[in-house]
Amino acid sequence: MDPHEIDKLPGTHGKVHRSVPASIWVSTLYFCEGLPFSIVRLMSSVYFKDLGVPNRLIGLFSSVGLAWSIKLIWSPLVDLVSTRRRWLLITQGLLVISGLVLALTPGLSFKVEAAMIAMAAMALLSATQDIAIDGYYLEALNEKDQAEYAGMRVAAYRVAMIVGSGALVALAGLTGWTAGFGAAAVIMGLLLFFHALFLPVLEKKQGKGRERNGKDNPEQNRDATCKAQALSLSTFMEAFTSYLHQPRIILVLLFIMLYKQGDALLFAMNTPFFMDIGVTVPQLGLIAGTIGKIASIGGSIAGGMLMARLGVKKGVWILSFAMNVPIAMYIWLAHEAAKGQHVSLLLVGTVHSLEQLAAGLGTAAYMVFLMRTCSKKYKAAHYAIATSLMALGMTGAGMVSGYLTEALGYEEFFWVCFAATLPGLLMMWFLPFGRFAADMENHARAGKP
Numbered sequence: 001m002d003p004h005e006i007d008k009l010p011g012t013h014g015k016v017h018r019s020v021p022a023s024i025w026v027s028t029l030y031f032c033e034g035l036p037f038s039i040v041r042l043m044s045s046v047y048f049k050d051l052g053v054p055n056r057l058i059g060l061f062s063s064v065g066l067a068w069s070i071k072l073i074w075s076p077l078v079d080l081v082s083t084r085r086r087w088l089l090i091t092q093g094l095l096v097i098s099g100l101v102l103a104l105t106p107g108l109s110f111k112v113e114a115a116m117i118a119m120a121a122m123a124l125l126s127a128t129q130d131i132a133i134d135g136y137y138l139e140a141l142n143e144k145d146q147a148e149y150a151g152m153r154v155a156a157y158r159v160a161m162i163v164g165s166g167a168l169v170a171l172a173g174l175t176g177w178t179a180g181f182g183a184a185a186v187i188m189g190l191l192l193f194f195h196a197l198f199l200p201v202l203e204k205k206q207g208k209g210r211e212r213n214g215k216d217n218p219e220q221n222r223d224a225t226c227k228a229q230a231l232s233l234s235t236f237m238e239a240f241t242s243y244l245h246q247p248r249i250i251l252v253l254l255f256i257m258l259y260k261q262g263d264a265l266l267f268a269m270n271t272p273f274f275m276d277i278g279v280t281v282p283q284l285g286l287i288a289g290t291i292g293k294i295a296s297i298g299g300s301i302a303g304g305m306l307m308a309r310l311g312v313k314k315g316v317w318i319l320s321f322a323m324n325v326p327i328a329m330y331i332w333l334a335h336e337a338a339k340g341q342h343v344s345l346l347l348v349g350t351v352h353s354l355e356q357l358a359a360g361l362g363t364a365a366y367m368v369f370l371m372r373t374c375s376k377k378y379k380a381a382h383y384a385i386a387t388s389l390m391a392l393g394m395t396g397a398g399m400v401s402g403y404l405t406e407a408l409g410y411e412e413f414f415w416v417c418f419a420a421t422l423p424g425l426l427m428m429w430f431l432p433f434g435r436f437a438a439d440m441e442n443h444a445r446a447g448k449p
Helices: 003-008 022-050 055-069 075-080 084-107 111-140 143-148 150-175 177-198 218-243 249-258 261-276 281-310 312-324 327-338 345-372 379-408 410-420 422-427 434-446
Strands: none
Touching (some): 022 055, 022 084, 022 150, 022 177, 022 261, 055 261, 055 379, 075 084, 084 177, 150 281, 218 379, 261 281, 261 379, 261 410, 261 422, 281 312, 312 345, 312 422, 327 345, 327 410, 345 379
């Protein structure tokens, strides 16, 4: 989108910062989404393992992922209070502060507790920032441009993941964690400064809330605001309940929450496993944070292309098996390590990269399936509900992963990861696939529950 046309968008009449193309601010905003997530969900595992935190506590800390699972609870506030631009700027400022606090924790006597508190705060702020950024994106761009920049969103988010779990972890391994977390805070601070100066201001039209002479009419504005809030809340509730009215909803919800259970268990504990078999922090930044993420991006792209060729039903079946089979490689790797065999860095990197490639394939199929559960009328809201349920299932798996590794050992734990994939695979026999989306539309048109 031409930034000079920002004032022509439906529902807006603001025009500022004309020198910044949409491609720039879309990239920087979604980089800002990915970096805090990378710190909380990826850097934290390396940091806590480096400090000697037991696996059960590292796994339990995955509970902070609930922030992204339950963000729908407070998401209406971002729509009803102030502007999305203001919300994202405020949350970005608070994220910078939490990053600076995190950078101070290595020097504290209670460093683990302080880091967990700072990261928990970062998770809540990041989830709120995500709501504001996604809403701003939908408000600022028309449907054509939203589709055009969708790939750029994903790429920027993945680059942030590479920076967080790759470059910053490697920096921390070489120079210390204060430098690693401090660099993250500096990056977020520079992006906040950029957005405060150059992010377009979108002003909603006030309609009848303003008099013809251009002066404010406080009473009319107040009435209009109250009506808009009531309408927004009503629409939000309708969007939520309509998602639950689709055919075989219990089966669909269970599948959404169970599909990535094995992958989620593995994701929570592969970093502690690598470090326990001798992989250093800088090496981990290269293997898991860079090479693995690039493989994941490649898998996601290939998965999207395959889904387009295979169709939803066949694609979900094939790519789901492709995602889960590589877990067996971790069983073999743990078995070799348990025998006292030297596990080469090349072998570790190969296993992890293949698993990440397969995870990208399966995730692409999963995302297409989630989109098929969304009705046309409430596509954005329904997709947010589906992804929140997905995050809830993955968070629950992460919370118990540490206890399982300590009770069973890595080899048996990876067998559990493999077994956890079976319920989701078995449930695919009973999913309505293409039918439930069409049936949902028919129910909506007929006004049936």
